[in-house]
Amino acid sequence: MNQRNLLASLVALTLSTSAFAAGEHGGHHGDDSIGEPGKAEDVSRTIDVSMLDNYYEPESISVKAGETVRFRVKNDGALVHEFNIGTADMHEAHQAEMQMMVEHGVIKGDRIDQEMMNMDMGDGHSMKHDDPNSVLMEPGETKEIIWTFTEATDLEFACNVPGHYQAGMYGDIDIE
Template sequence: MNLSKLLILASAMSVSATAFAAGAHSDGHGMGSGEPGKASEASRTITVEMYDNYYEPETIEVKAGETVRFVVENKGNLVHEFNIGTPSMHEAHQEEMMMMVEHGVIQGGKLNRDMMEMDMGNGHSMKHDDPNSVLLEPGESQEIVWTFTGKGNIEFACNVPGHYQAGMYGEVNFK
């Protein structure tokens, strides 16, 4: 690689690292939607299936203060995310997810997990390990245990670029 290409790459990585390290969330990852729960306190389990650009179920009803265990399964052909948060948090998180695509972490139906470990500076990486979210390849499943506070407008969404805009989000309604 010649010197000019190296400088361009280093500059791009520096700008992206600075943006990623600064964080895009005004209300934090999942803040305002609840908090991580304990599996032993879950009142029920909800299975959420992710297909290419929709969820089943599309709406979830919870009680304020309820702890729910989610079993999330990717039944689609693409990488998908299940993320619990406010609409503004999802909008900000989409910028971070775009960087994951730009850096080759998300590659259609595959995740480059080695790239997720890459040091972006200031101790930040592209790990996707927030307690309110899972990012899954086709055929994978994972669990989230979440306690809902009952405040605000809460939804679950896939913030992989273009998926939210295609309708891959659902409502969390409080009973």
């Protein structure tokens, strides 16, 4: 195989692997035990969350089973951060996807390359970060998630940008 064909094969393999890894974005990874997107008219309260480098304020959150909460999340840090609702296993799986976003230049320390995020990775997959249980934000941004907690389960909120979870950027969600 000549160098040109070898290079083309490696690029195709990289893109297909990336498409598989990034393909889960867009649906909270199919685990209904974490709850579901809520409706604004059902919100019982708003919880303000501040993301700093590398921790959250507050560090833990309590909700009731069946409660619909609006999370107003602000990135007060100097880096790109994520607020993601899930189980520890879900966060571990999501970290591999986030690593792909860094490797492909979507996440660049303190900014997000929106063009790269929308890049077609093949088979209709992109690197879009549009799960309803998660927001990815540049410094200074504020976004909201409206979420209904359907059952008592071991939940966390976490930042899955590479290294952030490992540095302690996660907190418990206690469901009463």
